[in-house]
Amino acid sequence: MRPVRALVRYPAITATVVVLALVLVLQAGEQPAAARWVATAYVGAFVVWTLVGMVRDVLRGHVGLDVLAVVAMVATLAVQEYVASLVIVLMLSGGEALEDFAARRARRDLTALLDRSPRTAHVVADPGSAGFDGVRDTPVDDVVVGDVLLVRPGEIVPVDGVLLDDGGTFDESSLTGESLPVGREVGAEVLSGAVNGTRAVRMRAVRGSADSQYQQIVALVEEAGRSRAPVVRLADRFAVPFTAVSLVLAGAAWTLSGDPVRFAEVLVLATPCPLLIAAPVAFLSGLSRAAKLGVIMKGGTVVEQLARLRSVAFDKTGTLTRGRPGLVAVRPVHGLAADELLLLAASAEQYSSHVFADSVRRAAADRGLVLLAADEAEEVATNGVAASIDGRRVVVGKPAYVRSVAPDTVATPLGPGQAAAYVAVDGRFAGAVVLADDARPESSAVVAWLRANGVEHVTMLTGDARATGESVARQVGIDEVHAELLPGEKVRLAAELRPRPVMMVGDGVNDAPVLAASDIGVAMGAKGATAAGDAADVVLLVDSLGGLVDAVSVGRHTLRTALTAIWLGIGLSIGLMLVAATGAIPAVTGALVQELVDLATILYALRALTGPPAGLTAAAEQEQPAPRMR
CATH class of the missing domain: 3.40.50.1000 (HAD superfamily/HAD-like)
Incomplete structure (x- = not known):
């Protein structure tokens, strides 16, 4: 069945094989005129179809790389090398299948993330029950904040949630890179994409599917896999010089030998598949390897x-x-108690997304303080938050922001690595909460x-x-x-x-x-x-700056591999063209040999899937200077 599916998926290959077989049968049956007309009609139609695609590329601002293939097909027809012209068509149409195979291999780690994406969630119908009765399956996109979910042993957590049962164990390696399972206590947040351990647990959804961690990663991966912009630029950089050199070599061979067949024999070895296929395969391989290391690159x-x-x-x-500062000191002024200042600051910080806000709230919780709700609250990004709490106007944030509402604000002394959240109450400076973030x-x-x-x-x-x-x-x-x-x-x-x-x-x-x-x-x-x-443009899924080293190392290795694959294909093609200029490589043989050149460049491009060892220490030992291009 697989060969049948391949024939249906790539009809151009199927048609070319059928026409090539017919031409060979006609030639063997001593019907050269019929063979000539069949080959000419089919190859001519393929040339027209290719020219239409080239015009579209040029209108989009891209160099038409298939010009060499078109000239080679026309030349082989002109010198009556019909079988060679059909082999060129087969090679070009087969390039699509070869690219699909290489792309699937290159995307393997990217698609692995997509394949693991949870599709359904088990919603507990009676959240007040201590058991697991009344569970219904629902599409993960239909889960709403507040739903109580059952996660069975070995299942992927469908959305971000808070654990309701005591003592859960989760494998978070696909999210954070942590290879060992981590324990979570009741009330702890569990991110979607984590794999539950050996016991069923309940959790309350705190985000919908679209906003949950794993679904965001999946969206990033899909975006990364769709981008191919630099491939076009790389190909365009080499297309014109390679085309010019190939035509010059072919013309020189014809001129020096006086035989137009030499022109065709040289050009059949100058097809552009290394430029069209090797570069995208290398870039996809690099994106896939980066994803495996916990680094998502958007294209x-x-x-x-x-x-x-x-x-x-x-x-x-x-x-x-x-990013998790700890409390160092609470410094109230104007007779305010330290716990009262911390309570007001933490109550206002409930409405802030800044990392310091979480630390202030956590410090208040550690002292057993119950936060107060605000009648209204407003966050001014990067500056602070203002809230009406228990009849008082509380402002928390940077000194300049707090000073704008409380002119009596004074700087609080800070030690190395310390920062302060300044607090104003009803237009007067109330003190500061000092934090330290190592x-x-x-x-x-x-x-x-x-x-x-x-x-x-x-x-x-x-x-x-x-x-x-x-x-x-x-x-x-x-x-x-x-x-x-x-x-x-x-x-x-x-x-x-x-x-x-x-x-x-x-x-x-x-x-x-x-x-x-x-x-x-x-x-x-x-x-x-x-x-x-x-x-x-890059998201580090692992909570470590070491991912930067992985990102830069993979980027450099991928670009080196893409450029080397292109130069390998160009070098082999030019070398073979020089040999063909002497008449040593017949047109049919040359067309077949060029397919081997394409295969060699693609296999080399797949080296971007592996590359030097990843990690800060390994990269430091293995890294080479980045490739430069004019």
Whole structure:
């Protein structure tokens, strides 16, 4: 059945094989005129169809790479090499099947993520029951926030939720890269895509399907697999020179020998399949390998930009640091109690998405404080939050923002690595909540690796206070710090960075504008930073900056592989054309040999699936300078 499906899927191959067999039978039966007319009619129709496709490509701004194949088919017909002309047609139509095979192999790890995407969820009809009675299956897209779900042993968690049962174990390797199962207690959040352990558990959905972690990853993967932009650019760079060289060699062979057959014999070895197929296969392989490492790249353009990376800008909180600050001190003023100040600040921070907000809320919970609901609340991105709580107007955020509503705000002393959330109540400065966010253990090694591997400019762009930013920068080895920035200022500074391309690495919602504006935006996506992930070109699914090393290493290896595959195909073709110019390779043989050249280049392009060892240590040992092109 599989051969039959292949014949139906690729009708051009089927038709060409049938016509080729008929021509061979007619020639064997001493009917050369009939064989000539059948071959000429079929190849002529194929030439017209190819020319129509070339015109469409040119109208879209792409160089028509099939011009060599068209000239070769016409030339072989002109010198009565009918079998050779049909072999060229077979080779070109077979290129589609060969590309599909290679693309399926290259996409393997990308499609593995898509195949695992959960389709159904088990909704508990009676959430108040302690058992699992009344469970109904529903499409995962129909799950709404608040539904109680049953997740059976070994099943994939369908949506993000909060665990209702005590003591669950989950395999989160597809999300975070953590190879060992992790334990979750009652009340802990469990992300979609995690695989449940050995006991059934209940959870309450906190996000719908479209907003859950695994579905966002699937959407990123689908977007990555659709992009093929740089392949066109790579092919266009080589198309015109290769076409010119091939025609010159063919013309020279004809001129020197006086035999027009030499022209056809040379051109049958000059088909453009290495340019058309090898490059896209290499880029798809690179995207697939990156996905396996927990790095989602949104298309081949990103791969090429990563390979040529020259400048990097980092956000601080949640990027160079862990993003989970711990409480250092509560410093009230005007006779306010420390717990009262923390309670008001944490109650207002319920309505903020900033990473510090979670830390303030967690600190209040650790002290047993019950948060108050707000009558109204408004967050000013990157600045802070204002809320009406228990009849009082509470403002929490950066000193400049708080000072705009409480002019008596004064700076609180901070130690190395510390930051403060300033608080105003009813227009008066009420104090500060001091937090400390340690640098990630891998941050300094990543910065050092980038400097050692061709990145000329490394800087920090942060909205936090200068003292805090400079303290973290010293810890990780960054000399240039731009602090207390608004989103627009980050965008401007990123645009001014030189040399290009520039990578911006961030994690928060406030990073989305600068991620979108940079040549390469990288989001720390392991914690579900949706807005940043949507705006970024690269999303690190593993909660570690070490993924940057994987991303750059894969990008460089992929581009090297694509360029080498192209040069391999061009080199072999030109070498064989020089031999054919002497008359040593007949036209039919040359057409068959060229198919072997195509196969060799595609197999080489698949090397992008493997490449040098991944990881910070391995990459540092194996990395080579990025390939340069004029």
